[in-house]
Amino acid sequence: MARKPTLPGEILLEEFLEPMQISQAALAKHIEVDYKVINRIVNGHSSLTPDIALRLSKVLGTTSEFWLNLQQKVDIFEAQEKLKDVRLKPLQKIASL
Template identity: 45%
Template sequence: MKNDLLKPIHPGEILLEEFLIPMSISPLRLAEEISLPVEQLEDIVKGTQAITSNISTRLSNYFGLSERFWLNIKHRYEMDLKL
């Protein structure tokens, strides 16, 4: 049964709310530091672009996380959309 009370959380929202805002990192700064076009990172944060395996690796390296961290969040988001 679909839970209409909770919408799936896009990985970009997690990136923004759990990493960028608490760490006072702007999307521009992160984009520059991980060699990603700022427009692409802004689209991820807005939830209009997916996190690819390449971007997942860059984010994981930057934040000191396992390479699977972002892909697991992406996978969970995609599964929640199907419910």
């Protein structure tokens, strides 16, 4: 079984906020969003949206794709986990009447 990808909020906290000594509240204020938005992302309770990805990219010198790719990896992993016991068969062409 594959390891769960690192959450975008964990990357945000460990690779950006902590080294830069910036609080979640300060980041939220700087990118003009409610503190709860950043806090929920950092704590893994909310997904990172395209809007937040764009805001982070502008202030952290990254790209929005960087953040969205992190989120997409998590989303795909979680979807695979939900479907791991579902047996889907390839779709067959329906015979004409």
